[in-house]
Amino acid sequence: MASRCVASTFSPPVHSFAPRTSMATVGLLSCPLNTLKTQSIARSFSILSLSASRKPLTKSLLVRSVATPAEGVAVFDDMVSGTDRKYYMLGGKGGVGKTSCAASLAVKFANNGHPTLVVSTDPAHSLSDSFAQDLTGGTLVPVEGPDAPLFALEINPEKAREEFRSATKKNGGTGVKDFMDGMGLGMLAEQLGELKLGELLDTPPPGLDEAIAISKVIQFLESQEYSMFTRIVFDTAPTGHTLRLLSLPDFLDASIGKILKLRQKIASATSAIKSVFGQEEARPDAADKLERLRERMIKVRELFRDTDSTEFVIVTIPTVMAVSESSRLHASLKKENVPVKSLIVNQILPPSVSDCKFCAMKRKDQMRALDMIRGDPELSSLTLIQAPLVDVEIRGVPALRFLGDIIWK
Numbered sequence: 001m002a003s004r005c006v007a008s009t010f011s012p013p014v015h016s017f018a019p020r021t022s023m024a025t026v027g028l029l030s031c032p033l034n035t036l037k038t039q040s041i042a043r044s045f046s047i048l049s050l051s052a053s054r055k056p057l058t059k060s061l062l063v064r065s066v067a068t069p070a071e072g073v074a075v076f077d078d079m080v081s082g083t084d085r086k087y088y089m090l091g092g093k094g095g096v097g098k099t100s101c102a103a104s105l106a107v108k109f110a111n112n113g114h115p116t117l118v119v120s121t122d123p124a125h126s127l128s129d130s131f132a133q134d135l136t137g138g139t140l141v142p143v144e145g146p147d148a149p150l151f152a153l154e155i156n157p158e159k160a161r162e163e164f165r166s167a168t169k170k171n172g173g174t175g176v177k178d179f180m181d182g183m184g185l186g187m188l189a190e191q192l193g194e195l196k197l198g199e200l201l202d203t204p205p206p207g208l209d210e211a212i213a214i215s216k217v218i219q220f221l222e223s224q225e226y227s228m229f230t231r232i233v234f235d236t237a238p239t240g241h242t243l244r245l246l247s248l249p250d251f252l253d254a255s256i257g258k259i260l261k262l263r264q265k266i267a268s269a270t271s272a273i274k275s276v277f278g279q280e281e282a283r284p285d286a287a288d289k290l291e292r293l294r295e296r297m298i299k300v301r302e303l304f305r306d307t308d309s310t311e312f313v314i315v316t317i318p319t320v321m322a323v324s325e326s327s328r329l330h331a332s333l334k335k336e337n338v339p340v341k342s343l344i345v346n347q348i349l350p351p352s353v354s355d356c357k358f359c360a361m362k363r364k365d366q367m368r369a370l371d372m373i374r375g376d377p378e379l380s381s382l383t384l385i386q387a388p389l390v391d392v393e394i395r396g397v398p399a400l401r402f403l404g405d406i407i408w409k
């Protein structure tokens with residue numbers, strides 16, 4: 001008879017996770033004969049350096065490798081040490097577990113005494129779902145449960161962009177033409193077409209929303225009120241957005257920079273014309289807003305590249321597609337000088353003494369993907385963090401604490 005997978009019989013209701021000690025009751029996917037205890041799996045899934053061995057991973061080797069605790073590779077110790085503010089950005093392909101990993105890291109920071117802010121800049125927010133608390137509203141909302149203050153912020157990128165865009169819509173006009181007219185540059189609007197400012201304002205390039213969202217967070221954090229936060233964790237939008245976001249500041253810098261320079265150059269001429277014809281002074285709003293946006297984008301760019309305060313953590317799953325995408329992501333991040341040290345491989349089947357047919361196939365597939373990571377020139381230098389597939393949905397602070405204790409060591 002074909003063997004069949006079963007989930008652990010214990011499936012706790014959403015809000016009923018008991019504190020840490022009883023979290024071992026959260027199950028891991030298992031086969032009928034497999035009676036592995038969650039705690040031993042939690043111990044055996046650990047962080048191992050990919051550069052340690054070049055041998056292909058066989059099943060027994062994997063079990064042996066993951067059974068070795070994360071001695072010597074103290075990723076979390078490094079992350080948690082110091083009271084200077086640090087930023088962690090978690091990114092990767094859609095659906096791999098970015099939110100779960102980001103939320104679990106935020107909980108772990110808070111439980112280690114860091115006042116922490118976790119921010120979602122993904123237009124499709126799932127922080128509220130992950131924490132099982134209503135964190136919507138675009139402002140800082142306290143998360144109930146952790147030992148030290150933990151706040152969450154779900155930024156509505158469209159709303160943030162709209163605020164910026166409204167400056168160019170005054171007087172009933174639309175987009176760039178109005179903006180240019182407002183500065184006395186209407187006749188140049190067409191010639192400036194290649195600067196793509198029109199596109200920027202009317203149909204913004206992908207990535208602008210997220211960049212504005214992040215710049216909004218920077219704004220928040222610059223104020224005294226939020227100076228308490230020593231750890232900021234970003235749950236970013238899927239890979240494509242991140243890559244576009246990285247190249248965006250340069251694009252904006254060039255476009256806005258050119259526009260503002262041009263404006264300066266002919267400012268004296270236009271003011272002479274205006275004084276002759278008795279026109280009002282040109283509206284400074286739009287130009288100022290653009291200039292401020294440009295400055296903030298530069299700050300976002302600097303933040304992403306600051307090796308002292310920032311780290312980008314790539315999250316993936318053991319499939320060929322996800323690994324390939326992670327490899328491309330790391331190549332791009334490297335090219336842009338964004339610091340990356342670790343790669344989380346999430347949803348790995350836990351060790352098992354006996355597999356059903358389905359699990360055996362799946363495990364083989366995952367082994368191949370892990371092998372691929374080992375041999376990948378982009379990924380093999382990163383510290384690998386393996387996270388098991390658990391058989392209940394990770395929701396709520398206790399569950400996130402449980403996951404965090406497995407992942408972040």
Ligand SMILES: Nc1ncnc2c1ncn2[C@@H]1O[C@H](COP(=O)(O)OP(=O)(O)OP(=O)(O)O)[C@@H](O)[C@H]1O
Nearest residue numbers: 094095096097098099100126347388389390393394
């Ligand atoms: N290790 C795991 N074991 C079991 N389920 C998991 C694990 N990690 C994540 N999940 C589940 O997978 C789903 C997707 O996770 P999550 O929302 O964290 O992914 P994401 O990468 O942020 O997705 P998106 O790209 O849509 O924002 C959720 O239902 C989550 O509970």
